[in-house]
Amino acid sequence: MTRTAVLIRLSPWLFTVALLAVWEGAVRFFKIPMFFLPPPTAVAQAFIEYSGPLARNSWVTLETTLIGFALAVGFGLLLGLLVGWSRAIYAGLYPLMIGFNAIPKVAVVPILVLWFGIGFIPAVLTAFLISFFPIVVNVATGLATIEPELEDVLKALGASKFDIMQKVGIPRTLPYFFGSLKVAITLAFVGSVISESVASNNGIGNLMLQAQAQFQVPLIFAGLVALAIEGIAMYAAMAMLERRMTGWAQRSGFAQS
Amino acid sequence: MSAFVALDGVSHAYGGAAGGTLAIEGLSIAVEEGEFAAVVGPSGCGKSTLMKLATGLQFPFKGSVQVAGEPVTKPVKIAGMAFQAPTLLPWRTTLENLLLPLEIVQPHRSELRRRRNEYVARAKNLLTSVGLRDQGDKYPWELSGGMQQRTSLCRALIHSPQLLMLDEPFGALDAFTREELWCVIRDLHAARKITVILVTHDLREAVFLADRVFVMSSRPGRIVAERRIELPRPRDLEVTFTQGFQDIVHELRAHIVKARQ
Structure with a gap:
């Protein structure tokens, strides 16, 4: 490995360590009180001390997120194909979807609680509602950008709209679709944690809310760390899936140079 | 004998019949079976519209279009x-790209599963005939521009069509590759006795390849001149440097200059 390659390999760790060092140093130097901003060492201590509850609640949050995300993938894919299929459906649904997407999902949670009670279901639904939009938009974009010449070639052979969708539309949409999953999974986490911290007895969101009520500030931060770890893991999983499924679309050396 | 492709007094507009922008107006053209016809004209004269009308x-909104004796509906x-753009599917290999039309057009569509080996052999033969032997397993983006365009030609021919429509297929290629592909097309036409309509703005290309060249006016397009090219076949690239060839190109160029005004 060349020096640059080693540096690139190490740089995520170096940056993380540097951030933690600056944080620790600043807290000590400015004598920031523990209940305002705990230093990383205190957070780490809380992380170990409460590893049991953290693991249990992380698991709940992960489960909630993944179920909401799975719903979003199914629904987003279907709606995206529908919107990409016909200009009339596109014109009709697009303003509605934009409007819906503009609504802060935290404002929807009380309604979900009204319908389903507090707990698991509102959290799953919030994760779903917040994460399907990017999937719809990306799938529809993939379909909308089919080359007209290619469409002509196939139509002249007597291809039906369904044929064109199957042979060209769906395969060419896949890179857009898998790309959108990375955004969607991150948003799904946001959704489930929002709902947990407003209306649940479980999950990291709830754990952080309780820690706040008891002024256990290091535990709040430990909760954030747990969420960040889950988020990175899921993002990495989606990125890997994307590379495996649509390697043909990622041959550019642009980002490597 | 009636023409294989016949457009008679055809007018076509975009954006709703007579009210929209006229692309072509009162256009008539007749191409015989097995003939190589080239259509040249200033840019934006409705050449591509002609292609779309002839393929259905x-x-x-006015006039009639007939192909192989049948009105086109x-x-x-x-x-x-x-x-001009090869429009190959990047997730399919060259060979799989060639098989695409067979997955669509009947009767091949229903027979694809049963006769797959035969079709693959046919695709490989076709690739060999345009100088792409052993390139079938490569992806389109692993091929050069000229090779992609050859593949695109093969895709147009895989289902043994009676009519080949080419819309500036060599427009994006460098001069040497373009002349190479002229010869490929020339040989394919000679070997298959297929009817070809080539839309181009390259006069040398039109004169070298075609039996007859049609000149279109600027928009709304119609045919303003027709020139039979009597150069003997098979034509060698050398013919493009002869005086006779140059004279025809000059003559057509004069028509285009007039058509642009």
Whole structure:
């Protein structure tokens, strides 16, 4: 490995360590009180001390997120194909979807609680509602950008709209679709944690809310760390899936140079 | 004998019949079976519209279109098309790209599973005939521009169409590759006795390849001149440097200059 390659390999760790060092140093130097901003060492201590509850609640949050995300993938894919299929459906649904997407999902949670009670279901639904939009938009974009010449070639052979969708539309949409999953999974986490911290007895969101009520500030931060770890893991999983499924679309050396 | 492709007094507009922008107006053209026809004209003269009308992708609001003796009321299916952009599918290998039309057009569509080996052999033969032997397993983006365009031509021919429609297929290639592909097309036409309509703005290309060249006016397009090219076949690239060839190109150029005004 060349020096640059080693540096690139190490740089995520170096940056993380540097951030933690600056944080620790600043807290000590400015004598920031523990209940305002705990230093990383205190957070780490809380992380170990409460590893049991953290693991249990992380698991709940992960489960909630993944179920909401799975719903979003199914629904987003279907709606995206529908919107990409016909200009009339596109014109009709697009303003509605934009409007819906503009609504802060935290404002929807009380309604979900009204319908389903507090707990698991509102959290799953919030994760779903917040994460399907990017999937719809990306799938529809993939379909909308089919080359007209290619469409002509196939139509002249007597291809039906369904044929064109199957042979060209769906395969060419896949890179857009898998790309959108990375955004969607991150948003799904946001959704489930929002709902947990407003209306649940479980999950990291709830754990952080309780820690706040008891002024256990290091535990709040430990909760954030747990969420960040889950988020990175899921993002990495989606990125890997994307590379495996649509390697043909990622041959550019642009980002490597 | 009536013409294989016949457009008679055809007018076509975009954006709703007579009210929209006229793309072509009162256009008549007749191409015989097995003939190589070239259509030249200033840019934006409705050449591509002509292609769409002749293949049944669009229908005129005035005049009639006939292909192989039948009025055109739906996509004609006996045509293969190639464009300036090769439009190959990047997730399919070259060979799989060639098989695409067979997955669409009948009767091949229903027989694809049963006769797959035969079709693959046919695709490989076709690739060999355009100098792409052993390139079938490569992806389109692993091929050069000229090779991609050859593949696109093969895709247009795989279902043995009776009519080949070419819309500036060599426009994006460098001069040497372009002349190479002229010869490929020339040989394919000679070997298959297929009817070809080539839309181009390259006069040398038109004169070298065609039996007859049609000149279109600027928009709304119609045919303003027709020139039979009597140069003997098979034509060698050398012919393009002869005085006779140059004279024809000059003559056509004069028509185009007039058409642009």
